[in-house]
Amino acid sequence: MESVTLPAPRHIDPFAVPSLRWGVIGTGWIAGYFVDALREHTGQRVSVVAARDAERTEAFAAAHGIERVLTPPEAVFDLADIDVVYIATPHASHRDLALRAIATGKHVLVEKPFAMTAAEAAEIAAASRAAGVLAMEAMWTRYLPQSDVLRQLIAEGELGDITQVVADFGSAASYDPASRLWDPAQGGGALLDIGVYPISFASSILGTPERVQASGLMTPDGIDLRATALLTSAGGAADAVVSTSLLAKTPASAMVVGTLSRVDVLPAFFAPSGLRLTRGEQSEEWIDDRFSQRYDALGYQATALASFVAEGRLESPLHPLDEVTAVLGTVERIRHQLTVTDVAF
Ligand SMILES: NC(=O)c1ccc[n+]([C@@H]2O[C@H](COP(=O)([O-])OP(=O)(O)OC[C@H]3O[C@@H](n4cnc5c(N)ncnc54)[C@H](OP(=O)(O)O)[C@@H]3O)[C@@H](O)[C@H]2O)c1
Numbered sequence: 001m002e003s004v005t006l007p008a009p010r011h012i013d014p015f016a017v018p019s020l021r022w023g024v025i026g027t028g029w030i031a032g033y034f035v036d037a038l039r040e041h042t043g044q045r046v047s048v049v050a051a052r053d054a055e056r057t058e059a060f061a062a063a064h065g066i067e068r069v070l071t072p073p074e075a076v077f078d079l080a081d082i083d084v085v086y087i088a089t090p091h092a093s094h095r096d097l098a099l100r101a102i103a104t105g106k107h108v109l110v111e112k113p114f115a116m117t118a119a120e121a122a123e124i125a126a127a128s129r130a131a132g133v134l135a136m137e138a139m140w141t142r143y144l145p146q147s148d149v150l151r152q153l154i155a156e157g158e159l160g161d162i163t164q165v166v167a168d169f170g171s172a173a174s175y176d177p178a179s180r181l182w183d184p185a186q187g188g189g190a191l192l193d194i195g196v197y198p199i200s201f202a203s204s205i206l207g208t209p210e211r212v213q214a215s216g217l218m219t220p221d222g223i224d225l226r227a228t229a230l231l232t233s234a235g236g237a238a239d240a241v242v243s244t245s246l247l248a249k250t251p252a253s254a255m256v257v258g259t260l261s262r263v264d265v266l267p268a269f270f271a272p273s274g275l276r277l278t279r280g281e282q283s284e285e286w287i288d289d290r291f292s293q294r295y296d297a298l299g300y301q302a303t304a305l306a307s308f309v310a311e312g313r314l315e316s317p318l319h320p321l322d323e324v325t326a327v328l329g330t331v332e333r334i335r336h337q338l339t340v341t342d343v344a345f
Pocket of ligand 1: 025026027028029030031051052053054056057073088089090091093111112113138140180192193
């Protein structure tokens with residue numbers, strides 16, 4: 001039998017794209033990893049960091065080598081020498097901050113989830129298109145080398161007709177009423193925080209599902225605790241099974257099955273990992289071992305964004321805003337089907 005071969009990932013040279021001037025809003029843990037990845041692995045420049053708490057923002061700037069510090073976050077929008085704003089604050093603040101940034105002519109990279117609802121996402125998309133600036137969700141998985149390999153395999157027909165996608169991301173989050181994860185006002189719950197990864201993965205392969213059948217649990221105040229959904233594509237051509245949880249850790253694996261071959265994205269599929277292509281008894285595996293610290297790979301999305309800006313694009317061709325919006329629509333359809341339960345923590 002013919003042996004199976006994986007294509008090499010295609011990289012954008014991080015120093016062949018414009019060096020944009022970034023304003024960072026938020027000083028939480030993902031902002032720290034993002035800034036470090038930009039400094040160490042891209043040609044992008046972090047010009048300023050802004051958040052509400054002046055002391056914490058100063059400390060963040062000192063720890064991550066940023067010269068300029070501003071409070072409140074909105075002060076970034078008045079700066080003329082910023083090209084793009086990275087929004088790394090809790091979900092519920094994404095819409096307002098993104099709209100403010102766009103209104104002052106700045107491109108935006110918005111942490112996942114892009115917004116709290118599909119309606120909010122559509123509002124940001126409409127505003128960015130009208131203003132002629134680029135808006136992109138920081139769904140970093142899309143910009144990883146393994147995602148490029150997977151796209152090439154699918155484009156070349158290596159998988160045959162795709163019939164099935166499976167992806168999970170669950171974590172065991174201890175109950176903490178002070179955490180945004182457990183606060184309904186801040187978009188708490190598994191779906192918006194980590195469930196968007198498997199749903200977005202399924203969407204990247206199968207598109208927006210025609211049918212969404214879900215099961216899971218939600219607290220009376222609207223915190224989704226776990227959800228499993230069967231997402232069926234147009235005409236029933238293929239199904240995806242996606243799951244998420246705040247109650248239990250799952251492997252974070254992903255699989256795409258076709259009539260000719262199968263691809264397993266190695267755990268954790270949302271971060272740089274690698275993949276295995278299997279056809280019959282043959283298989284080939286590629287491990288992404290470029291970074292020992294997974295969040296160093298956050299730089300790929302920033303380099304991609306700069307390349308899209310250079311091309312005059314207003315959205316990512318790898319992750320269009322209509323798709324970002326549709327994924328949040330799928331989240332809403334899943335949430336509506338969950339069983340409300342009074343869980344004691
Ligand atoms: N891509 C990834 O792998 C990844 C990983 C983790 C998180 N995320 C996403 O990143 C976002 C932030 O998560 P995180 O865990 O980094 O959060 P975090 O550690 O709680 O940090 C949030 C930051 O936002 C600021 N902030 C809080 N509420 C705000 C508000 N209402 N308006 C403006 N600023 C506010 C806080 O500083 P001040 O209080 O000083 O303003 C803080 O610096 C979330 O949407 C999350 O889904 C992505």
